[in-house]
Amino acid sequence: MATRSTPRRDQEVLSAAARVFHARGYADASVQHVADELGILKGSLYHYISSKEELLYRLLDETHEEVSRILDEVAASDSPPLDRLRLYVRRQVAYNLENLERVAVYHHGLARLGDERRLDLVGRRREHEDFVTDLITAAQADGDVAAGEDPRVLTRLVFGTMILTYNWFRAGRDDPEQVADSCAEFAIRGVTGGGD
């Protein structure tokens, strides 16, 4: 029976793949490396996946499931658009900081997928972009964002605030809660200009 929740063994496989793809780069990593990381034979790993690309896809697919849950929870709130935007940015950044390797593999690996799988993920990413654009447009209608701003460009800049955190955040040096808050406030100020 098909189910969206990932069994424990699959989780271990995907976590090992994230570590290996991150450490070696996807192009230089092999199914053998992932099997070595798990301490199992390559033949056993082929019970779970049929190719390196499938492993990458399942890893990115799972990452998408997790961030989509954040979107759904924020969308279910009935607070004003800018409050929802602030919450969305804070929670997405917090997720990124808790999953640095997966997020890095996501950004470097997307282009390596075959067309069909890549376009599937790009389409699901588009849902996030549309969600943010809709919040900005709603805030514009409320007079909280200047009428002359292009919501699509502001959306890209809000994502710019979130996406690269995986690249500069250093556990131990940086506080994840504080960074998530700073990103959310920067994005809100960037979109609104602060006060009014």
Add this chain to the structure above:
Amino acid sequence: MATRSTPRRDQEVLSAAARVFHARGYADASVQHVADELGILKGSLYHYISSKEELLYRLLDETHEEVSRILDEVAASDSPPLDRLRLYVRRQVAYNLENLERVAVYHHGLARLGDERRLDLVGRRREHEDFVTDLITAAQADGDVAAGEDPRVLTRLVFGTMILTYNWFRAGRDDPEQVADSCAEFAIRGVTGGGD
């Protein structure tokens, strides 16, 4: 005699490398592919470079030379810190949008360089980060940026506003001047909160 300006033939080689590395991904590209793109024999290409990695390094090195010129020009201005920051963001984004392939290769290629060359470039990138942090710190001293903000985190978020433009900008659909302006204003609002 060593000189910083790149001869015309070298420019053609580097531009061909940028196109090939961008289209195929660095890992899957070869010196042969670059020679094919130039319409010359691989042996002739080895008059200019000794390896694929050297080609990547020279491409990234030249990109750095060009963006460092922007930094130098902005640093030479005596306008207030936030005006210099606005100008810096606008000019860096405009450069990115005029050099989409090179900038994409820069971001995906840096991790592929050997340690020495990579650390050289990371050190030079650090100069840009320090420049922006100094401008934000000066604006903080002027009371234009809230005292509680961490200039290092704001610096990363300003770079987040600039870096990913290469990824979403579409020539024809987006106007480069307008996008560069939007990025600069978003960054300034993000740093200051707008008015005060």
